[in-house]
Amino acid sequence: MSRKLLLENAHIEGIRYYDVYRKNGGYRSVEKALKMTPEEVVEEVKKSGLRGRGGAGFPTGMKWSFIAKPEGVPRHLVCNADESEPGTFKDRYLMEFLPHLLIEGLIVSSYALGSNTTYIYIRGEYAWIPDILEQAIAEAKANGFLGKNILNTGFDCEIYVQRGAGAYICGEETALIESLEGKRGNPRIKPPFPAVKGAWDRPTVVNNVETLAAVVPIINMGGEEYAKIGVGRSTGTKLISACGNINKPGVYEIDMTISVEEFIFSEEWCGGIKNGKRLKACIPGGSSVPILPANLLLKTAKGEPRMMNYESLADGGFATGTMMGSGGFIVFDEDQCVVKNTYTLARFYRHESCGQCSPCREGTGWMEKLLLRLEKGQGKTSDIDLLWDIQSKIEGNTICPLGDAAAWPVAAAIRHFRDEFEWHVTHAAEAQTRNYGLAHY
Ligand code: NAD
Structure with missing residues (x-):
């Protein structure tokens, strides 16, 4: 049984609403973080080893520590909720069923980065989700977790939801920023990275939904404890959206110590290939990562079981390996062309x-x-x-x-x-x- 940090309470009826979320331990991380200095919060995230869950796997604490702090210039945190990678639907699940987890993570992260105006940029096709997020924001505000002088600490924070218009390119962070500014979503040349020159040329950190939600358990349990879950540089848990020719498609939280074979064939996860067919291939990290045939998918070129983590999935480079990517796990049976x-x-x-x-x-x-x-x-x-x-x-x-x-x-x-x-x-x-x-x- 894999440990659950994000989806632990997903089954609780009414968890989408503030009262139920709060009764089940919600917003504790805000209370804890706001008693720390922003630098201490960044340090906890660094210690956790959390890597960006959007696909690139860049260390989150490191990205946060890169944010420029020019005197008198506002900084922004932008949540990338433009999840458009074919096969990827784990952020949708989080936002739809656990919106307060994202809002909680956003408040703590905004505090750490010094962002008083924070945005959630959400893909246009997730048409019903902005209302859910806006309701959660309103509830958090009504209960003193957003707005002016949060918990009497002097920290102010507002979160705005910005809807995209249905363009995959707007999930690329600089195109997203252009779109947020009201322009056509054309990517910018990097560097400068957004952490130095982002939205309205201000220092901006863009993080994925799941990354920001993971900040909640990191602060609650401490970065070091979080880092003990998983293996090597694949710390914590990862959401996987599993689809294709499997018996149990869905969103799963794994702790990155299980093998690919276990994930596909165990009843706890995908439940095997549909209709008793054979496994042919898999794209394990969203459509842009390399497809692997079954033999290379289940075992690395060294003959070791391939594991569901960043390093093992990439083992062998592109010659024999692939990538964890966004966790959009697409399984192909023997009949697929x-x-x-x-x-x-x-x-x-x-x-x-x-x-x-x-x-x-x-x-x-x-x-x-x-x-x-x-x-x-x-x-x-x-x-x-x-x-x-x-x-x-x-x-x-x-x-x-x-x-x-x-x-x-x-x-x-x-x-x-x-x-x-x-x-x-x-x-x-x-x-x-x-x-x-x-x-x-
Ligand atoms: P990237 O490696 O260029 O950057 C990762 C992050 O680290 C960015 O936020 C970048 O600004 C930051 N960064 C890197 N070096 C930095 C530095 N020196 N200083 C400051 N910040 C720095 O990757 P990317 O373009 O953000 O993402 C590519 C990935 O996105 C792909 O691997 C793919 O898996 C994934 N993807 C995901 C989706 C989805 O729907 N989730 C869709 C398309 C692509």
Whole structure:
């Protein structure tokens, strides 16, 4: 049984509302943190080893300590609730069922960073959630946890919810900031990082929903205790949104000491592959991380069981490993066609490219066209090489990581499933009527 720090109270009826949340220990971390100095709060987060839960896994305490503090210039905390990575829906779950956990984490984090005006930027498609968040904010304010002079400490904080308009690119932190400022969501060149020059050119920390929620147990239990959970640099717990061909899709909290095999096949988690089929492959960290075939997914290249943590999932680099990413865990059974699924992703990235950088704007379109051609059995072997060439010219050549995110799934699909691409060329007629599947191995 994995330890639960975030979802521990998710089953309690009415936990979405202040009274029930407070009765079950809510807002204790605010009471505790506001008796500490902001620097001490940052220190606890550093000690916890918490890494950003949006996908990049950057150490949160370190990011916080980078925030510039020019005299007289306001600083901002922005919560990135633009969760748009295909296969990722864990932040939605947190905001929908435990909104006060996020608000509590935001108050403590705002105090630590010196942000008196804090924003939640939420994707437009989560249309029903801003009302839930705004109600939680109003309840927190009515009970003295937000507004002026919080708990008589002299700390003022307001939280505003800003709705996006449904663009994946606005989850990239600098595009998000542009959008927050009322402009088109085009990513900015980094550096300068937002911690130095962010919203309205002010020092700004952008953190993911789950990261900010994790600050609550960190303050309650202390950074050192939090760091004891997990393994190595994968401390604490991680939310995983599991989907695809599994028996029990859903949002799970794991403590990063379980194996991938246990996570997929145990009744406690995904409950195995649907309809008694075999496991073919998995994208474990949201659509932009590399797909792995079952053999590499369950065991590392060294033959050790692959574990559900940052280091183990990445073991072997992109040659034989992948990434933890956002925790969007997409499972494919033996009937899934890798070419078709890669095409679906390529179509998504082409649609979502902001168009600023030529390699991404043009390259995503070419990849989509080639993949569709191959998928329909109208491709040539040279198309596979061309596809490889295009993805390699997008990677690393764009302002923001959307280019990499579009290139990596294509690269991994060809690297691990080249025979499946070739089958689509050699079995052109069949390719149009049925999927490749495991049977062809
Ligand atoms: P990144 O590595 O560029 O940055 C991570 C964070 O650390 C940023 O906030 C950045 O400002 C900060 N940072 C890094 N170096 C810094 C420095 N020297 N000084 C100050 N701050 C510094 O990654 P990213 O572009 O933020 O995120 C990419 C990841 O996002 C991908 O790996 C992908 O998994 C993930 N992603 C998630 C979603 C989702 O819906 N959750 C969607 C798309 C992509």
